[in-house]
Amino acid sequence: MKFLTMIVFLQVSACGAAPMNESEFAEWYLSRFYDYEEDRIPMTKSKSNRNFLEEKLQEMQQFFGLEATGQLDTSTLAIMHTPRCGVPDVEHLRSLPQRSRWMKRYLTYRIYNYTPDMKREDVDYIFQKAFQVWSDVTPLRFRKLHQGEADIMILFAFGGTNLFLVAVHELGHSLGLQHSNNPKSIMYPTYRYLDPNTFRLSADDIHKIQSLYGAPVKNPSMINPGGLPSTFCQQSLSFDAVTTVGEKIFFFKDWFFWWKLPGSPATNLTSISSIWPTIPSGIQAAYEIEGKNQLFLFKDEQYWLINNLVPEPHSPRSIYSLGFSASVKKVDAAVFDPIHQKVYFFVDKQYWRYDVRRKLMDPTYPKLISIHFPGIKPKIDAVLYFKRHYYIFQGAYQLEYDLLSRRVTKTLKSTSWFGC
Structure with missing residues (x-):
């Protein structure tokens, strides 16, 4: 049951149409x-x-x-006369209950209407970044809905000021924050120019939002500053995506990832947002173009290209630009084959093959996984290419698949890379 449905109005003009002295x-x-x-x-x-x-x-x-x-x-x-937020700076006691905090940690949002002045995908990306500003410093998590009623309904009332900064400000209101008289705060009533690429919440903003929701929560069963928890190898652990990144292997899970050098006992744990603030949590597929230092991350109908660990300015892009049909709503797993310069995308029971040189999806695809990868059944969580083998992750297990003989050669725990 929803605590309260809030509507975010993006209003930047303080003056009406009628002339006034x-x-x-x-x-x-x-x-x-x-x-x-x-x-x-x-x-x-x-x-x-x-x-x-x-x-x-x-x-x-x-x-x-x-x-x-x-x-x-x-x-x-x-x-x-300075462009500002449309929310009053002073409110009567009768309106204070509407500024209460949410009583749950997982919130949904929906962009009810779009401004005609911007591309829909740009608006989606900006709001995703705006929500991430607040999720990075709280336990809150946000999920976009495409229809129906969401916890936070976003409507455009006016445009003309940097949408990202306006969105962060107005979302602060929707989470329970009132205006601040600190000029460095994003909750200051008037809008000012800040570079969205270098924007960070002020200490005032962080203190106030954490007074409502607390600091980001780390899962004690997963995270241990001194390394892997003692119970790690006893867990039935699955991964969202696995890929090489240079000489390292990244194992994505929820809002963080482990990374390690193959054969080394040392394991490091990092949040996605601490490395890439504009990349969302819950990455569903990932692969690296070997030799080009290009990393591709997928979530739902979008993907991000990261060059030399720096996100491309025009990311995210639509997965349909790669040649997927409209029936594909997300990619389950992906892997790059450096021998043939192909990328294999696994979607439900089928797989697609993308030619990196031609930058086109190969014809006659998709094909059934079970027929062309003997011994492999859907659903696939992640795929890693390592030393001429595919390691296909399915739940708590992974299958070592020999590319030459086209057969499964080993069944391993998904955590075997960690010495389990």
């Missing part, structure tokens, strides 16, 4: 963001309409760190 505009601003109209009471001998206006101006000036003169001076008007 500065005094009218100031009253509109204070009414919109400081409850000027709400706080009016019938005139008395001790208070006047002017008193109310001065009090609200002082309240607004104090919030923004201006001299609280109560006068409509140049610096106050400059702040009022």
Whole structure:
């Protein structure tokens, strides 16, 4: 059962269409963001309409760190004319319950409508990055829905300011944060330019969001700063994706991955977001083009190209650009064959073959896995190429598959690479 369905309005204009003089505009601003109209009471001998206006101006000036003169001076008007969030800076007690935190850790979101000024895939990517800003510092996890009602429904009200920064700000509201008077905070009411590629939450933002949800949670059964937990080899562990990356092997699981050198007892554990902040958790397939330092990561209908461990600026891209049919909604596993310069994509009961040189999907595909890979049955979780063998991961086990004889030569635990 949902705690509360919140709607994110992206609003960047503080001015309506009707022309106003500065005094009218100031009253509109204070009414919109400081409850000027709400706080009016019938005139008395001790208070006047002017008193109310001065009090609200002082309240607004104090919030923004201006001299609280109560006068409509140049610096106050400059702040009022700065593009800002549409959420009020001051709210009555009756609205405070709507700023409560979510009582669950896994939240869904849906982009209900798209702005005509941007490509849909660009909007999707920006919101994915915006959600990741908050999931990186909390235990919260977010999943996109394409239909139906989600926990967070996103609607566009206006455009014109950097969408990523607006999205991070408005999502902060949807998670329970109110405006901050710290100019370095993403929750500061007015929008300012920041480079999305180098953006980081301020200490103020992190402190406030973690006061609601706590810090990111590490799974104690999986993670041990001193290495692998003593119970690691007793677990029936499956992996989301496995691939070589240079001389190392990466084993992806949820929001982190293990990496190690083959034959070495040393094992390292790293979160995906700490290496690639723009890459989502839950990677479903991965492969490396040997010799080119190109790593491909797949999730749902998108993939990311990483060159020399740096994500390509135009990522993510659609998997359909590779030649998949519309029936393919995600890739289960992928592997690069350096001998023939082919990539094999495993999808449900079938596999596709992609020619790296021609950058085209080979004709006559897909084909059935069970027929062309004797001894292998669906479903495949991950595939690793290592020393002329495929290691095909299925649940807690992996099959060593000899490419020359085209047969399964060994059945191993999925964790055998870790000395288990």
